[in-house]
């Protein structure tokens with residue numbers, strides 16, 4: 001099977017970390033930045049890295065950008081550059097175009113251009129960190145909708161040795177443990193007999209208000 005190819009435009013903090021992670025995951029990455037020093041810094045870590053202005057259509061064509069599976073516009077501060085690059089990637093016919101936005105209006109403009117996914121890294125990280133700060137055992141969460149989420153909670157000392165049946169979050173709080181993650185492996189859909197050990201990570205699914213009640217009780 002052909003390895004998926006990504007083109008990352010703008011190798012700032014966000015673009016470079018995204019590009020490196022894609023490389024780690026085994027994908028091919030072309031990094032484009034107009035700053036020569038930046039390209040030099042990352043060139044040996046990416047499949048290819050080139051100095052180019054991503055708003056120059058002819059340059060993008062000559063780099064064969066249209067053949068990539070996904071293009072990511074990781075330019076934030078210069079909204080004009082971000083929007084022009086996104087238009088060009090869409091016009092060149094890249095299947096999936098993702099772009100970083102630094103404000104709500106910037107995001108709306110990108111969506112109107114037909115960008116497939118607009119991301120707000122600073123806003124989303126701020127929200128994520130706020131949740132983690134007020135919920136000591138919360139490691140991560142995924143919002144499924146406004147009402148429902150999946151969260152990863154560290155099993156606190158007070159639950160050490162208890163089994164899922166005793167805890168029974170489904171009956172008591174209306175949320176379910178869908179997995180228990182520990183060093184020795186992952187238990188998917190644990191039964192009432194599966195026990196919890198301090199430091200394990202439990203993956204919980206449910207309505208946000210039910211998960212919050214459950215979190216409050218286990219944090220006491």
Ligand code: ATP
Nearest residue numbers: 010011012013014033034035053054075076077081
């Ligand atoms: P980060 O927060 O990820 O560091 P940023 O939003 O602060 O990014 P920007 O100034 O938006 O940083 O630019 C990110 C990168 O995009 C920079 O390395 C910059 O050189 C590059 N860049 C900006 N405009 C273009 C362009 N037209 N063509 C290619 N690269 C560009």
